[in-house]
Amino acid sequence: MQFYGLKTCDTCRKAQKLLTEAGHSVTVTDVRADGVSRADLERFHAAFGDALVNTRSTTWRGLSDEDRARDPIALLLDHPTLMKRPVIEADTLYLGWGKDVQAKLIG
Template sequence: MSIIKIYGIRNCDTVKKALKYLINKNIPHQYIDLRTDSISENEFKTMLDVIGLEILINKRSTTFRSLTEYEKKNINYELVLKFPTLIKRPVLVQDKRIMVGFNEKEYANFLVN
């Protein structure tokens, strides 16, 4: 089993809760800050393949609402690099398993399997 990666943004309260959960449970993980480390195109494609655009993109965000109609309908890797807050947070990745958001019960199930 590979190390767990958690993608997020440092000042996001939900990301803080998820990181605290992983630390308190002594679960080894690698934190990737979407603003400073960015996401690789392969990682982005894997997320899209596994969970899809509807789950991955935060359509309630100010960033999403500020996009043009064309951009909203054509979200791609370059747009996510330019606006990392388009991605819902946190994104938990282990191998090809991916989970978006934070919920203690769902994390417990995800991390056991």
């Protein structure tokens, strides 16, 4: 299972811990430290559309209207912390750590 998140994100840390406790082998990619490839971002955007961009983040609030109007992939390459987290790649792609994702991955 591939896990894309931030090591400083409380939700990501909680999700990683629960996934590991449930017996999953989790390979973590820190989107800030390790980066995310354009190909991966394109796959994620194809799966989740505009939901991939976290418009509630402090990074988003700090962007100009001009920046907000940019291509989402280019924006995420420049500002990886704008990506909604976590993105989990298991049998399919999952976005976030809501009850629906938890039910599918840890029961």
